[in-house]
Structures are given as C-alpha cells and as structure tokens.
Amino acid sequence: MTRAGRFLKDNGISVTFGAAFLVSLFGQALAGQAVYNDELRSVGAGPLAFGDYLTxxxxxxxxxxxxxxxxxxxxxxxxxxxxxxxxxxxxxxxxxxxxVESAEDQRMGEHARADSPRWASVGGIGQALYSRSLxxxxxxxxxxxxxxxxxxxxxxxxxxxxxxxxxxxxxxxxxxxxxxxxxxxxxxxxxxxxxxxxxxxxxxxxxxxxxxxxxxxxxxxxxxxxx
Structure with missing residues (x-):
C-alpha cells in the first residue's frame, strides 16, 4: 500500500468528515448567497458576488x-x-x-505505561490540565x-x-x-x-x-x- 493509501486508511474518519464538512459549508454558502441576494433585490439593492457574501x-x-x-x-x-x-x-x-476514576485506572503517574503521553506521567498542574484537556x-x-x-x-x-x-x-x-x-x-x-x-x-x-x-x-x- 502506498503512503497516501496508508494515510487515508489510518485517517478515514477525519478525512471523510473533513471533506464532507467542506462540501457542506460550500453548499451552505451558495444557498445563503441566493437567499441574501433575494433579500437585497427586495429592497432595491444589487446582488453580492460569492466572495463578497462570504464576508x-x-x-x-x-x-x-x-x-x-x-x-x-x-x-x-x-x-x-x-x-x-x-x-x-x-x-x-x-x-x-x-x-474521575483512580490513577491506576487512568494510567496516570506511577501507573503510566511506556507508550502513555508524557503529561500522564508528570504531576502537578500540567497533569491536571492534560487530564481535562479535551x-x-x-x-x-x-x-x-x-x-x-x-x-x-x-x-x-x-x-x-x-x-x-x-x-x-x-x-x-x-x-x-x-x-x-x-x-x-x-x-x-x-x-x-x-x-x-x-x-x-x-x-x-x-x-x-x-x-x-x-x-x-x-x-x-x-x-x-x-x-
């Protein structure tokens, strides 16, 4: 499998939903432009170009x-x-x-594993913030x-x-x-x-x-x- 193919397979959710988001946003912009220009025409104003509508x-x-x-x-x-x-x-x-579960259940501090994020093994405010970062x-x-x-x-x-x-x-x-x-x-x-x-x-x-x-x-x- 090529590098691009591997990337798409490993990141299928983010790539698919990211692409769908951009398509949907573009469609919303087109529809919104049409609605907005109808409103402008109703008050005798000229329509806006697509790029201008985005602002x-x-x-x-x-x-x-x-x-x-x-x-x-x-x-x-x-x-x-x-x-x-x-x-x-x-x-x-x-x-x-x-x-919040125990440190052992959450693999924190002395219970962190070799592949755990670095912030999981340190203490203090860094660990407290990381443990709630999402x-x-x-x-x-x-x-x-x-x-x-x-x-x-x-x-x-x-x-x-x-x-x-x-x-x-x-x-x-x-x-x-x-x-x-x-x-x-x-x-x-x-x-x-x-x-x-x-x-x-x-x-x-x-x-x-x-x-x-x-x-x-x-x-x-x-x-x-x-x-």
Whole structure:
C-alpha cells in the first residue's frame, strides 16, 4: 500500500468528515448567497458576488450558530458522563466507575505505561490540565463560536433594522433579544435531543461493527461495552 493509501486508511474518519464538512459549508454558502441576494433585490439593492457574501454577517451568523451548539454538546457530554451513567448504553461508562476514576485506572503517574503521553506521567498542574484537556478545548471552542455568533448576529440584526430605518442595537442589547435566543436555543435543544436519544436508543438497538454500538449479541443491560 502506498503512503497516501496508508494515510487515508489510518485517517478515514477525519478525512471523510473533513471533506464532507467542506462540501457542506460550500453548499451552505451558495444557498445563503441566493437567499441574501433575494433579500437585497427586495429592497432595491444589487446582488453580492460569492466572495463578497462570504464576508457578510449573514453568512457568519448562520455558520457560527451551528458550531457553538455542536461544541456545547461535546463539552456537556464529556463532563456530564464523568459522573452520570445510563444503564445498558455504550455511550455510558460502567456503573461502578462513576467519577474521575483512580490513577491506576487512568494510567496516570506511577501507573503510566511506556507508550502513555508524557503529561500522564508528570504531576502537578500540567497533569491536571492534560487530564481535562479535551473538555477544556471543547469549552473554549464553544465560548469562542458563541461569541462569534453573537457579534455576527448583532451585525446582521443591525443591518435589518437599518433597512427598516431603525437604529441598530449594540451588542450588549442584542444578546438580550428574542432574535438571539431564538437562534441559540433552537440549536441547543436539537443537540441535547440528539445526544439523549442516541444514549437511550443504543441500549436496545445495534449497529454491527460500529464502536458506538454494543455487539449485536450483547445484553440490553450491558453498559459501556463497544462493538
């Protein structure tokens, strides 16, 4: 197998989903440009070129409002599943492992192995941060995308108000508006529904060969077991 072939095989998930993301983002941009230009024509303004549309608040707010809800989902799931369990779900760890678990179970400190990351074997704040690094990155990504959404949303909302000959609202006022929270909460509720329904459905349903599912023959009560 060639080096390129080996790379694609070893990184199939990230490559496939990365490519699908770019295709979807491009499609969203094309559709968004068409919608935005229709809005411009309705008020007698000229249409924007594709490159110009990509720099608008209209495009930015539509993208970032979805990003922040996705990162919120991962952040909440990572931290919640430290102490919350779901009997029979492969999305949950085993019932007796509630909590941060012992250093031995987590292969930390003196229990680190030869192939363990370096930060797993050191102590102090470095190890404490590394042991929570995935959740921290998801939290920072959520905060960053939420802020970007609020800024872009404020700009888009201000643009709409100017078209109606009204003064645009400052950012601090916009984040208290129904427009902002309607955009935000419609994404949050869909992500929370998806996570919850996946955790429950995986108790009784199977997907052969997927690590997100239990083995086909596993008991419904088997918890934290991957296929």
């Amino acid at each position: 608008t608040s209209h495009f930015a707010v539509d993208v970032t409002e979805n990003w922040q809800s996705e990162y919120l989902q991962f952040f909440l799931f990572l931290f919640a599943t430290v102490r919350l369990v779901q009997r029979g779900s492969p999305e949950s760890k085993e019932l007796h492992k509630v909590g 959740g921290i990155v998801m939290l920072l990504a959520f905060i960053g995308s939420w802020y970007a959404q609020s800024v872009a949303g404020a700009a888009a909302y201000g643009e709409e108000r100017l078209r109606e000959l009204q003064a645009p609202a400052p950012w601090a006022d916009y984040v208290l508006t129904a427009d902002f929270w309607s955009r935000t909460l419609q994404n949050w509720q869909s992500e929370l529904l998806a996570v919850g329904s996946m955790a429950i459905s995986a108790v009784y349903l199977r997907q052969r060969g997927s690590p997100e599912s239990k083995p086909v023959g596993a008991a419904h009560t088997a918890t934290g077991v991957e296929g």
